[in-house]
Amino acid sequence: MRTPGERSLRSSFELVAALTSRDLQLRYQGSVFGWAWSMARPLALGIILSFALGKVLGTGITAEFLLAGLFPWFWFQGSIQAATSTFVSNGGLLKKVRFPRAVLPVSVVLGNTMQFVLSLPVLAGFLIFSGHEPNLAWLALPVVFALQLALIMGAALFVASVTVFFRDVEHITEVVMSLLFYATPIIYAGDRVPDSYQWVTRVNPLAPLAEGWRGILLDGELPGADLAISAGLTVVLLVAGWFTFRKLEDSFADAI
Amino acid sequence: MPSEAPVVMSVRGVSKRFHMVVPGQEIKTTLLHPLRAWRASHRNRDLWAVRDVSFEVVKGEFFSIIGANGSGKSSLLRLLAGLSKPTNGSVETTGRLSTLLELGSGFHPQVSGRENAILNGLLIGMTRAEMEALLPSIVEFAGLQEFIDQPMRTYSSGMYVRLGFAIAAFMEPEILLVDEVLAVGDARFQEKCYDHIATLQRKGVTIIMVSHDLSAVERFSDRAALMERGRMVLIGKPQQVVTRHIERLAETSPEIRRALEDGIEELIATSPEAKERFDEALKVNPEFLRMQAEKQARGQDDATPEPPSG
Secondary structure, eight states: OBOSOOOOHHHHHHHHHHHHHHHHHHHTTTOSSGGGGGGHHHHHHHHHHIIIIIIISOOOOOHHHHHHHHHHHHHHHHHHHHHHTHHHHTHHHHHHOOOOTTHHHHHHHHHHHHHHHHHHHHHHHHHHHTTOOOOGGGGGHHHHHHHHHHHHHHHHHHHHHHHHHOTHHHHHHHHHHHHHHHHSTTSSOGGGSOGGGHHHHHHOTHHHHHHHHHIIIIIOOOOOHHHHHHHHHHHHHHHHHHHHHHHHHTTHHHHO | OOTTSOEEEEEEEEEEEEESSOHHHHHHHHHHOHHHHHHHHTSOOEEEEEEEEEEEEETTOEEEEEESTTSSHHHHHHHHTTSSOOSEEEEEEOSOEEEESSTTTTOOTTSBHHHHHHHHHHHHTOOHHHHHHHHHHHHHHHTOTTTTTSBGGGSOHHHHHHHHHHHHHTTOOSEEEEOGGGGSSOHHHHHHHHHHHHHHHHTTOEEEEEOSOHHHHHHHOSEEEEEETTEEEEEEOHHHHHHHHHHHHHHHOHHHHHHHHHHHHHHHHHOHHHHHHHHHHHHHOHHHHHHHHHHHHTTOOOOOOOOOOO
Protein backbone atom coordinates (compact mmCIF):
# COMPACT_ATOMS: atom_id res chain seq x y z
CA MET A 1 0.00 0.00 0.00
CA ARG A 2 1.13 3.52 -0.68
CA THR A 3 -0.32 6.95 -0.74
CA PRO A 4 -1.34 8.27 -4.15
CA GLY A 5 1.19 10.38 -5.99
CA GLU A 6 4.33 8.32 -6.53
CA ARG A 7 6.02 8.31 -9.90
CA SER A 8 9.33 7.52 -11.51
CA LEU A 9 12.13 10.03 -11.32
CA ARG A 10 12.53 9.71 -15.07
CA SER A 11 8.99 10.86 -15.65
CA SER A 12 9.55 13.88 -13.38
CA PHE A 13 12.69 14.91 -15.25
CA GLU A 14 10.97 14.52 -18.60
CA LEU A 15 8.05 16.54 -17.29
CA VAL A 16 10.35 19.41 -16.26
CA ALA A 17 12.08 19.26 -19.63
CA ALA A 18 8.79 19.27 -21.54
CA LEU A 19 7.38 22.17 -19.52
CA THR A 20 10.59 24.16 -19.90
CA SER A 21 10.71 23.70 -23.64
CA ARG A 22 7.01 24.50 -24.02
CA ASP A 23 7.55 27.62 -21.94
CA LEU A 24 10.42 28.77 -24.17
CA GLN A 25 8.57 27.81 -27.33
CA LEU A 26 5.47 29.76 -26.32
CA ARG A 27 7.40 32.82 -25.28
CA TYR A 28 8.87 33.41 -28.70
CA GLN A 29 6.19 31.84 -30.86
CA GLY A 30 5.41 34.06 -33.77
CA SER A 31 8.07 36.67 -33.00
CA VAL A 32 10.63 37.27 -35.70
CA PHE A 33 13.70 37.79 -33.51
CA GLY A 34 12.75 35.15 -30.96
CA TRP A 35 15.18 34.69 -28.11
CA ALA A 36 17.16 37.77 -29.15
CA TRP A 37 14.46 39.74 -27.35
CA SER A 38 15.63 38.31 -24.06
CA MET A 39 18.75 40.43 -24.42
CA ALA A 40 16.95 43.60 -25.42
CA ARG A 41 16.38 44.81 -21.86
CA PRO A 42 19.89 44.34 -20.43
CA LEU A 43 21.46 45.70 -23.61
CA ALA A 44 19.22 48.76 -23.80
CA LEU A 45 19.59 49.49 -20.10
CA GLY A 46 23.37 48.97 -20.31
CA ILE A 47 23.71 51.42 -23.16
CA ILE A 48 21.49 54.12 -21.71
CA LEU A 49 23.05 53.85 -18.24
CA SER A 50 26.58 54.00 -19.63
CA PHE A 51 25.52 57.25 -21.30
CA ALA A 52 23.69 58.67 -18.26
CA LEU A 53 26.12 57.56 -15.57
CA GLY A 54 29.34 57.37 -17.56
CA LYS A 55 29.11 60.31 -19.91
CA VAL A 56 26.61 62.73 -18.33
CA LEU A 57 27.46 62.28 -14.67
CA GLY A 58 31.08 61.52 -15.51
CA THR A 59 31.53 58.55 -13.20
CA GLY A 60 33.66 56.72 -15.75
CA ILE A 61 31.34 53.71 -15.70
CA THR A 62 31.57 51.76 -18.96
CA ALA A 63 29.03 49.75 -20.92
CA GLU A 64 30.91 46.47 -20.37
CA PHE A 65 30.98 47.11 -16.61
CA LEU A 66 27.19 47.52 -16.64
CA LEU A 67 26.47 44.63 -18.98
CA ALA A 68 28.52 42.16 -16.93
CA GLY A 69 26.19 42.97 -14.04
CA LEU A 70 22.92 43.44 -15.92
CA PHE A 71 22.83 40.10 -17.73
CA PRO A 72 22.95 38.02 -14.48
CA TRP A 73 20.57 40.48 -12.81
CA PHE A 74 17.86 40.06 -15.43
CA TRP A 75 18.27 36.30 -15.17
CA PHE A 76 17.60 36.59 -11.43
CA GLN A 77 14.76 39.10 -11.68
CA GLY A 78 13.06 37.48 -14.67
CA SER A 79 13.05 34.05 -13.02
CA ILE A 80 11.64 35.20 -9.69
CA GLN A 81 9.04 37.43 -11.29
CA ALA A 82 7.85 34.63 -13.56
CA ALA A 83 7.87 32.08 -10.75
CA THR A 84 5.66 34.08 -8.34
CA SER A 85 2.43 33.44 -10.21
CA THR A 86 3.21 29.95 -11.46
CA PHE A 87 1.07 28.04 -8.92
CA VAL A 88 -1.75 30.54 -9.00
CA SER A 89 -1.97 30.63 -12.79
CA ASN A 90 -1.90 26.83 -13.01
CA GLY A 91 -4.69 26.46 -10.47
CA GLY A 92 -6.84 24.32 -12.76
CA LEU A 93 -4.06 21.85 -13.20
CA LEU A 94 -3.28 21.69 -9.48
CA LYS A 95 -6.92 20.93 -8.72
CA LYS A 96 -7.30 18.22 -11.32
CA VAL A 97 -4.04 16.41 -11.88
CA ARG A 98 -1.64 14.73 -9.53
CA PHE A 99 1.96 15.60 -10.33
CA PRO A 100 4.98 16.84 -8.38
CA ARG A 101 4.07 20.46 -7.78
CA ALA A 102 7.66 21.65 -7.74
CA VAL A 103 7.97 21.10 -11.49
CA LEU A 104 6.00 24.30 -12.15
CA PRO A 105 8.39 26.87 -10.57
CA VAL A 106 11.42 24.73 -11.41
CA SER A 107 10.60 24.66 -15.11
CA VAL A 108 9.95 28.41 -15.16
CA VAL A 109 13.33 29.04 -13.56
CA LEU A 110 15.04 26.62 -15.94
CA GLY A 111 13.43 28.33 -18.93
CA ASN A 112 14.86 31.66 -17.81
CA THR A 113 18.19 29.99 -17.13
CA MET A 114 18.32 28.57 -20.65
CA GLN A 115 17.65 32.01 -21.96
CA PHE A 116 20.49 33.43 -19.85
CA VAL A 117 22.90 30.73 -20.98
CA LEU A 118 22.01 31.42 -24.61
CA SER A 119 22.72 35.10 -24.09
CA LEU A 120 26.17 34.46 -22.57
CA PRO A 121 27.98 34.12 -25.93
CA VAL A 122 26.64 37.56 -26.87
CA LEU A 123 27.91 39.02 -23.61
CA ALA A 124 31.27 37.29 -24.08
CA GLY A 125 31.46 38.58 -27.64
CA PHE A 126 30.77 42.10 -26.45
CA LEU A 127 33.44 41.85 -23.73
CA ILE A 128 36.06 40.48 -26.11
CA PHE A 129 35.17 43.17 -28.62
CA SER A 130 35.72 45.84 -25.97
CA GLY A 131 39.14 44.42 -25.10
CA HIS A 132 38.54 41.99 -22.24
CA GLU A 133 40.33 38.85 -23.34
CA PRO A 134 39.04 35.53 -21.97
CA ASN A 135 41.30 34.34 -19.16
CA LEU A 136 41.73 31.36 -16.88
CA ALA A 137 39.46 32.90 -14.22
CA TRP A 138 36.54 32.32 -16.61
CA LEU A 139 36.80 28.67 -15.59
CA ALA A 140 35.36 29.73 -12.22
CA LEU A 141 32.16 31.00 -13.88
CA PRO A 142 30.28 27.70 -13.36
CA VAL A 143 30.69 28.14 -9.59
CA VAL A 144 29.09 31.58 -9.63
CA PHE A 145 26.48 30.30 -12.05
CA ALA A 146 25.56 27.33 -9.83
CA LEU A 147 25.35 29.53 -6.74
CA GLN A 148 23.07 32.01 -8.44
CA LEU A 149 20.89 29.20 -9.79
CA ALA A 150 20.52 27.79 -6.27
CA LEU A 151 19.67 31.25 -4.94
CA ILE A 152 17.02 31.71 -7.64
CA MET A 153 15.51 28.26 -6.99
CA GLY A 154 15.21 28.90 -3.27
CA ALA A 155 13.64 32.31 -3.71
CA ALA A 156 11.36 31.10 -6.52
CA LEU A 157 10.00 28.17 -4.49
CA PHE A 158 9.39 30.46 -1.56
CA VAL A 159 7.56 33.26 -3.34
CA ALA A 160 5.58 30.90 -5.59
CA SER A 161 4.30 28.89 -2.60
CA VAL A 162 3.48 31.85 -0.38
CA THR A 163 1.70 33.69 -3.22
CA VAL A 164 -0.97 30.96 -3.28
CA PHE A 165 -2.11 31.96 0.20
CA PHE A 166 -1.18 35.60 0.18
CA ARG A 167 -1.54 37.14 -3.26
CA ASP A 168 0.08 40.38 -2.17
CA VAL A 169 3.44 38.63 -2.36
CA GLU A 170 3.34 39.12 -6.11
CA HIS A 171 3.31 42.90 -5.62
CA ILE A 172 5.71 42.79 -2.69
CA THR A 173 8.15 40.88 -4.88
CA GLU A 174 7.92 43.53 -7.53
CA VAL A 175 8.82 46.27 -5.03
CA VAL A 176 11.58 44.21 -3.45
CA MET A 177 13.04 43.58 -6.90
CA SER A 178 13.37 47.26 -7.70
CA LEU A 179 14.97 47.89 -4.29
CA LEU A 180 17.29 44.95 -4.72
CA PHE A 181 18.45 46.25 -8.07
CA TYR A 182 19.91 49.33 -6.40
CA ALA A 183 21.04 47.51 -3.26
CA THR A 184 23.16 45.20 -5.39
CA PRO A 185 26.41 46.49 -6.88
CA ILE A 186 25.27 46.46 -10.50
CA ILE A 187 25.46 50.08 -11.53
CA TYR A 188 28.29 50.74 -9.10
CA ALA A 189 31.29 48.82 -7.80
CA GLY A 190 30.96 47.22 -4.38
CA ASP A 191 34.07 48.95 -3.01
CA ARG A 192 32.49 52.35 -3.69
CA VAL A 193 29.92 51.68 -0.98
CA PRO A 194 30.82 53.73 2.13
CA ASP A 195 32.09 51.64 5.05
CA SER A 196 29.07 52.45 7.19
CA TYR A 197 26.81 50.86 4.54
CA GLN A 198 28.97 47.87 3.68
CA TRP A 199 26.61 45.66 5.69
CA VAL A 200 24.02 46.11 2.95
CA THR A 201 26.16 44.21 0.49
CA ARG A 202 26.96 41.61 3.12
CA VAL A 203 23.38 40.63 3.95
CA ASN A 204 22.47 40.62 0.27
CA PRO A 205 23.55 37.23 -1.13
CA LEU A 206 23.23 38.62 -4.64
CA ALA A 207 25.92 41.29 -4.06
CA PRO A 208 28.98 38.97 -3.98
CA LEU A 209 27.53 37.15 -6.98
CA ALA A 210 27.25 40.36 -9.00
CA GLU A 211 30.79 41.28 -7.96
CA GLY A 212 31.87 37.76 -8.80
CA TRP A 213 30.51 37.83 -12.35
CA ARG A 214 32.09 41.18 -13.03
CA GLY A 215 35.43 40.42 -11.35
CA ILE A 216 35.85 37.23 -13.34
CA LEU A 217 34.63 38.57 -16.67
CA LEU A 218 36.35 41.94 -16.69
CA ASP A 219 39.44 41.64 -14.53
CA GLY A 220 40.13 37.90 -14.30
CA GLU A 221 39.81 38.16 -10.51
CA LEU A 222 38.56 35.20 -8.55
CA PRO A 223 35.84 35.95 -5.98
CA GLY A 224 36.96 36.03 -2.36
CA ALA A 225 35.55 35.27 1.06
CA ASP A 226 32.42 37.35 0.40
CA LEU A 227 31.22 34.68 -1.96
CA ALA A 228 31.50 32.06 0.79
CA ILE A 229 29.14 34.11 2.97
CA SER A 230 26.79 34.44 0.01
CA ALA A 231 26.98 30.67 -0.52
CA GLY A 232 25.99 30.13 3.10
CA LEU A 233 23.02 32.48 2.77
CA THR A 234 22.05 30.78 -0.48
CA VAL A 235 21.97 27.38 1.15
CA VAL A 236 19.82 28.76 3.97
CA LEU A 237 17.45 30.31 1.44
CA LEU A 238 17.27 27.16 -0.67
CA VAL A 239 16.46 25.02 2.36
CA ALA A 240 13.92 27.57 3.62
CA GLY A 241 12.31 27.78 0.18
CA TRP A 242 12.11 24.01 -0.13
CA PHE A 243 10.58 23.50 3.31
CA THR A 244 8.10 26.31 2.83
CA PHE A 245 7.05 24.67 -0.40
CA ARG A 246 6.78 21.21 1.18
CA LYS A 247 4.75 22.55 4.05
CA LEU A 248 2.29 24.40 1.82
CA GLU A 249 2.04 22.19 -1.28
CA ASP A 250 -0.60 19.86 0.15
CA SER A 251 -3.08 22.70 0.50
CA PHE A 252 -2.48 24.31 -2.91
CA ALA A 253 -5.43 22.51 -4.49
CA ASP A 254 -7.73 23.61 -1.67
CA ALA A 255 -6.56 27.22 -1.54
CA ILE A 256 -6.67 28.15 -5.21
CA MET B 1 -18.38 -8.29 -6.30
CA PRO B 2 -15.42 -10.67 -6.21
CA SER B 3 -15.05 -10.82 -2.45
CA GLU B 4 -11.80 -12.81 -2.57
CA ALA B 5 -10.00 -10.11 -4.55
CA PRO B 6 -7.38 -8.01 -2.76
CA VAL B 7 -8.27 -4.57 -1.46
CA VAL B 8 -6.77 -1.90 -3.73
CA MET B 9 -8.16 1.17 -2.06
CA SER B 10 -8.78 1.55 1.58
CA VAL B 11 -10.36 4.68 3.00
CA ARG B 12 -10.38 4.95 6.77
CA GLY B 13 -12.25 7.60 8.70
CA VAL B 14 -11.56 10.30 6.13
CA SER B 15 -12.77 13.82 6.84
CA LYS B 16 -12.07 17.05 5.07
CA ARG B 17 -12.58 20.46 6.58
CA PHE B 18 -12.59 23.66 4.59
CA HIS B 19 -12.20 27.04 6.16
CA MET B 20 -14.85 29.36 4.91
CA VAL B 21 -12.50 32.34 4.92
CA VAL B 22 -9.82 33.00 2.32
CA PRO B 23 -6.52 33.05 4.21
CA GLY B 24 -5.37 36.32 2.59
CA GLN B 25 -8.69 37.87 3.50
CA GLU B 26 -8.15 36.77 7.07
CA ILE B 27 -4.88 38.67 7.30
CA LYS B 28 -6.50 41.72 5.76
CA THR B 29 -9.38 41.60 8.23
CA THR B 30 -6.99 41.19 11.13
CA LEU B 31 -5.02 44.23 10.04
CA LEU B 32 -7.90 46.52 9.19
CA HIS B 33 -10.69 45.34 11.49
CA PRO B 34 -9.15 43.71 14.54
CA LEU B 35 -12.48 43.61 16.38
CA ARG B 36 -14.29 41.89 13.55
CA ALA B 37 -11.46 39.40 13.17
CA TRP B 38 -11.58 38.64 16.89
CA ARG B 39 -15.31 38.04 16.75
CA ALA B 40 -14.99 35.93 13.62
CA SER B 41 -12.39 33.73 15.24
CA HIS B 42 -14.94 32.84 17.91
CA ARG B 43 -17.50 31.74 15.40
CA ASN B 44 -17.40 28.34 13.80
CA ARG B 45 -16.74 28.94 10.14
CA ASP B 46 -15.56 25.51 9.19
CA LEU B 47 -17.28 23.40 6.60
CA TRP B 48 -16.87 19.65 6.78
CA ALA B 49 -17.17 18.65 3.13
CA VAL B 50 -16.43 15.03 3.93
CA ARG B 51 -17.10 13.48 7.34
CA ASP B 52 -15.75 10.22 8.64
CA VAL B 53 -16.00 8.23 5.41
CA SER B 54 -14.68 4.67 5.44
CA PHE B 55 -14.88 2.02 2.75
CA GLU B 56 -12.76 -0.44 0.86
CA VAL B 57 -12.67 -1.20 -2.83
CA VAL B 58 -11.33 -4.50 -4.09
CA LYS B 59 -9.47 -5.18 -7.31
CA GLY B 60 -11.66 -5.23 -10.39
CA GLU B 61 -14.63 -3.70 -8.68
CA PHE B 62 -16.78 -0.94 -10.15
CA PHE B 63 -17.69 1.36 -7.29
CA SER B 64 -19.99 4.32 -7.84
CA ILE B 65 -20.58 7.26 -5.58
CA ILE B 66 -23.83 9.17 -5.95
CA GLY B 67 -25.44 11.99 -4.04
CA ALA B 68 -27.08 15.36 -4.44
CA ASN B 69 -25.09 18.44 -5.43
CA GLY B 70 -22.87 19.59 -2.58
CA SER B 71 -23.01 16.25 -0.79
CA GLY B 72 -19.23 15.97 -0.92
CA LYS B 73 -18.83 13.49 -3.78
CA SER B 74 -16.29 15.50 -5.71
CA SER B 75 -14.36 16.50 -2.60
CA LEU B 76 -14.18 12.83 -1.71
CA LEU B 77 -12.96 11.93 -5.17
CA ARG B 78 -10.25 14.58 -4.92
CA LEU B 79 -9.14 13.02 -1.65
CA LEU B 80 -9.10 9.58 -3.25
CA ALA B 81 -7.02 10.97 -6.09
CA GLY B 82 -4.50 12.41 -3.66
CA LEU B 83 -5.15 15.92 -4.94
CA SER B 84 -5.91 17.19 -1.49
CA LYS B 85 -5.00 15.81 1.88
CA PRO B 86 -7.66 14.63 4.32
CA THR B 87 -7.97 16.60 7.56
CA ASN B 88 -8.41 13.31 9.39
CA GLY B 89 -8.11 9.71 8.33
CA SER B 90 -6.17 8.07 5.54
CA VAL B 91 -6.49 6.97 1.93
CA GLU B 92 -4.30 4.12 0.76
CA THR B 93 -4.12 2.75 -2.74
CA THR B 94 -2.27 -0.05 -4.48
CA GLY B 95 -1.40 0.25 -8.14
CA ARG B 96 -1.23 2.94 -10.78
CA LEU B 97 -4.04 5.39 -10.33
CA SER B 98 -5.38 7.48 -13.17
CA THR B 99 -7.98 10.19 -12.88
CA LEU B 100 -10.63 11.29 -15.29
CA LEU B 101 -11.44 14.35 -13.25
CA GLU B 102 -11.61 16.99 -15.87
CA LEU B 103 -10.67 16.00 -19.34
CA GLY B 104 -7.97 18.04 -20.94
CA SER B 105 -6.95 20.13 -17.97
CA GLY B 106 -3.51 21.39 -18.77
CA PHE B 107 -3.97 21.50 -22.51
CA HIS B 108 -2.40 24.60 -23.96
CA PRO B 109 -4.25 26.07 -26.93
CA GLN B 110 -1.10 27.31 -28.71
CA VAL B 111 0.53 23.89 -28.76
CA SER B 112 -0.30 20.97 -31.04
CA GLY B 113 -2.50 18.11 -29.92
CA ARG B 114 0.45 15.76 -30.08
CA GLU B 115 2.62 17.85 -27.75
CA ASN B 116 -0.29 18.40 -25.39
CA ALA B 117 -0.97 14.68 -25.29
CA ILE B 118 2.65 13.91 -24.45
CA LEU B 119 2.79 16.61 -21.78
CA ASN B 120 -0.49 15.36 -20.34
CA GLY B 121 0.92 11.86 -20.13
CA LEU B 122 4.05 13.15 -18.40
CA LEU B 123 1.86 15.03 -15.93
CA ILE B 124 -0.03 11.85 -15.14
CA GLY B 125 3.25 10.05 -14.55
CA MET B 126 4.15 8.30 -17.78
CA THR B 127 7.54 8.56 -19.45
CA ARG B 128 7.99 10.13 -22.86
CA ALA B 129 8.80 6.79 -24.49
CA GLU B 130 5.67 5.15 -23.07
CA MET B 131 3.60 8.08 -24.26
CA GLU B 132 5.01 8.04 -27.78
CA ALA B 133 4.26 4.34 -28.05
CA LEU B 134 0.66 4.89 -26.96
CA LEU B 135 0.05 7.95 -29.10
CA PRO B 136 -1.15 6.21 -32.30
CA SER B 137 -3.89 4.33 -30.41
CA ILE B 138 -4.88 7.50 -28.55
CA VAL B 139 -5.15 9.49 -31.75
CA GLU B 140 -7.17 6.77 -33.41
CA PHE B 141 -9.55 6.38 -30.49
CA ALA B 142 -10.13 10.13 -30.39
CA GLY B 143 -10.58 10.17 -34.16
CA LEU B 144 -8.13 13.06 -34.57
CA GLN B 145 -5.76 11.61 -37.17
CA GLU B 146 -5.63 14.65 -39.41
CA PHE B 147 -5.74 17.21 -36.59
CA ILE B 148 -3.19 15.92 -34.11
CA ASP B 149 -0.38 18.21 -35.33
CA GLN B 150 -2.56 21.31 -35.37
CA PRO B 151 -2.50 23.71 -32.42
CA MET B 152 -5.34 22.92 -30.06
CA ARG B 153 -6.92 26.36 -30.40
CA THR B 154 -8.25 25.09 -33.73
CA TYR B 155 -10.06 22.19 -32.01
CA SER B 156 -13.76 22.11 -31.24
CA SER B 157 -14.73 21.49 -27.64
CA GLY B 158 -15.79 17.98 -28.59
CA MET B 159 -12.32 17.30 -29.98
CA TYR B 160 -10.79 18.59 -26.71
CA VAL B 161 -12.84 16.16 -24.69
CA ARG B 162 -12.17 13.26 -27.03
CA LEU B 163 -8.43 13.74 -26.83
CA GLY B 164 -8.63 14.13 -23.05
CA PHE B 165 -10.63 10.96 -22.61
CA ALA B 166 -8.48 8.99 -25.02
CA ILE B 167 -5.32 9.93 -23.11
CA ALA B 168 -6.78 9.01 -19.74
CA ALA B 169 -8.29 5.81 -21.10
CA PHE B 170 -5.02 4.56 -22.55
CA MET B 171 -2.96 5.17 -19.44
CA GLU B 172 -3.45 1.52 -18.53
CA PRO B 173 -4.50 2.44 -15.04
CA GLU B 174 -5.04 -0.16 -12.37
CA ILE B 175 -7.45 2.17 -10.63
CA LEU B 176 -9.45 4.68 -12.64
CA LEU B 177 -11.24 7.57 -10.95
CA VAL B 178 -14.03 9.02 -13.06
CA ASP B 179 -15.81 12.25 -12.26
CA GLU B 180 -18.85 13.71 -13.97
CA VAL B 181 -16.86 13.89 -17.19
CA LEU B 182 -18.86 11.64 -19.42
CA ALA B 183 -21.73 14.08 -19.52
CA VAL B 184 -19.85 15.99 -22.21
CA GLY B 185 -19.41 15.07 -25.83
CA ASP B 186 -22.03 13.74 -28.20
CA ALA B 187 -24.08 10.59 -27.55
CA ARG B 188 -21.99 8.47 -29.88
CA PHE B 189 -18.75 9.35 -28.16
CA GLN B 190 -20.35 8.86 -24.76
CA GLU B 191 -21.35 5.37 -25.80
CA LYS B 192 -17.78 4.78 -26.96
CA CYS B 193 -16.50 5.93 -23.55
CA TYR B 194 -18.82 3.57 -21.71
CA ASP B 195 -17.80 0.76 -24.04
CA HIS B 196 -14.20 1.47 -23.24
CA ILE B 197 -14.93 1.55 -19.52
CA ALA B 198 -16.64 -1.83 -19.86
CA THR B 199 -13.52 -3.13 -21.63
CA LEU B 200 -11.33 -1.84 -18.82
CA GLN B 201 -13.67 -3.48 -16.34
CA ARG B 202 -13.26 -6.81 -18.10
CA LYS B 203 -9.49 -6.38 -17.97
CA GLY B 204 -9.74 -6.16 -14.19
CA VAL B 205 -9.31 -2.41 -13.81
CA THR B 206 -10.82 -1.05 -10.63
CA ILE B 207 -13.12 1.86 -11.37
CA ILE B 208 -14.45 4.42 -8.94
CA MET B 209 -16.99 6.77 -10.47
CA VAL B 210 -18.84 9.82 -9.26
CA SER B 211 -21.92 10.36 -11.35
CA HIS B 212 -25.39 11.81 -11.65
CA ASP B 213 -26.12 9.36 -14.44
CA LEU B 214 -28.09 6.91 -12.33
CA SER B 215 -28.85 4.51 -15.15
CA ALA B 216 -25.12 4.22 -15.87
CA VAL B 217 -24.51 3.63 -12.17
CA GLU B 218 -27.01 0.76 -12.14
CA ARG B 219 -25.75 -0.59 -15.43
CA PHE B 220 -22.07 -0.80 -14.55
CA SER B 221 -21.54 -0.77 -10.81
CA ASP B 222 -20.87 -3.72 -8.58
CA ARG B 223 -21.51 -1.55 -5.56
CA ALA B 224 -22.63 1.98 -5.03
CA ALA B 225 -22.46 4.45 -2.18
CA LEU B 226 -24.70 7.36 -1.32
CA MET B 227 -23.25 10.59 0.02
CA GLU B 228 -25.35 12.96 2.05
CA ARG B 229 -23.97 16.15 3.58
CA GLY B 230 -20.45 14.78 3.63
CA ARG B 231 -21.30 11.42 5.10
CA MET B 232 -21.47 8.12 3.31
CA VAL B 233 -24.92 7.07 4.47
CA LEU B 234 -25.35 3.86 2.50
CA ILE B 235 -23.12 1.39 0.71
CA GLY B 236 -24.73 -1.50 -1.09
CA LYS B 237 -26.20 -2.88 -4.29
CA PRO B 238 -26.49 -0.16 -6.94
CA GLN B 239 -30.27 -0.57 -7.31
CA GLN B 240 -30.83 -0.28 -3.61
CA VAL B 241 -28.59 2.79 -3.32
CA VAL B 242 -30.09 4.50 -6.35
CA THR B 243 -33.59 3.84 -5.01
CA ARG B 244 -32.69 5.36 -1.67
CA HIS B 245 -31.13 8.35 -3.44
CA ILE B 246 -34.29 8.97 -5.43
CA GLU B 247 -36.43 8.59 -2.32
CA ARG B 248 -34.32 11.12 -0.51
CA LEU B 249 -34.44 13.47 -3.47
CA ALA B 250 -38.22 13.12 -3.58
CA GLU B 251 -38.44 13.89 0.12
CA THR B 252 -36.44 17.07 -0.23
CA SER B 253 -37.74 18.31 -3.56
CA PRO B 254 -41.45 18.60 -4.42
CA GLU B 255 -40.64 18.90 -8.12
CA ILE B 256 -38.88 15.58 -8.20
CA ARG B 257 -41.74 14.06 -6.20
CA ARG B 258 -44.22 15.33 -8.75
CA ALA B 259 -42.13 14.21 -11.71
CA LEU B 260 -41.91 10.75 -10.24
CA GLU B 261 -45.61 10.52 -9.65
CA ASP B 262 -46.31 11.72 -13.18
CA GLY B 263 -43.97 9.05 -14.45
CA ILE B 264 -45.72 6.35 -12.44
CA GLU B 265 -49.14 7.45 -13.61
CA GLU B 266 -48.03 7.52 -17.19
CA LEU B 267 -46.58 4.05 -16.88
CA ILE B 268 -49.76 2.67 -15.41
CA ALA B 269 -51.83 4.35 -18.08
CA THR B 270 -49.78 3.02 -20.98
CA SER B 271 -48.85 -0.47 -19.85
CA PRO B 272 -51.55 -2.93 -18.71
CA GLU B 273 -48.86 -5.17 -17.30
CA ALA B 274 -47.59 -2.39 -15.06
CA LYS B 275 -51.15 -1.62 -13.99
CA GLU B 276 -51.64 -5.22 -12.99
CA ARG B 277 -48.49 -5.30 -10.95
CA PHE B 278 -49.36 -1.96 -9.45
CA ASP B 279 -52.70 -3.21 -8.18
CA GLU B 280 -51.15 -6.40 -6.89
CA ALA B 281 -48.44 -4.58 -5.08
CA LEU B 282 -50.89 -2.12 -3.64
CA LYS B 283 -52.70 -4.98 -1.93
CA VAL B 284 -49.47 -6.11 -0.26
CA ASN B 285 -47.99 -2.84 0.82
CA PRO B 286 -48.46 0.72 -0.31
CA GLU B 287 -44.80 1.54 0.43
CA PHE B 288 -43.64 -1.34 -1.73
CA LEU B 289 -45.88 -0.18 -4.50
CA ARG B 290 -44.22 3.18 -4.54
CA MET B 291 -40.70 1.77 -4.71
CA GLN B 292 -41.57 -0.70 -7.40
CA ALA B 293 -43.30 1.85 -9.55
CA GLU B 294 -40.42 4.26 -9.15
CA LYS B 295 -38.10 1.61 -10.45
CA GLN B 296 -40.31 1.11 -13.44
CA ALA B 297 -40.49 4.81 -14.00
CA ARG B 298 -36.75 4.73 -14.48
CA GLY B 299 -37.08 2.06 -17.16
CA GLN B 300 -36.18 -0.83 -14.91
CA ASP B 301 -37.68 -4.10 -16.04
CA ASP B 302 -37.47 -5.90 -12.77
CA ALA B 303 -40.34 -8.39 -12.88
CA THR B 304 -39.47 -10.32 -9.73
CA PRO B 305 -40.91 -8.35 -6.86
CA GLU B 306 -39.13 -9.04 -3.61
CA PRO B 307 -41.33 -9.27 -0.56
CA PRO B 308 -41.29 -6.03 1.35
CA SER B 309 -39.43 -6.01 4.61
CA GLY B 310 -41.47 -3.49 6.50
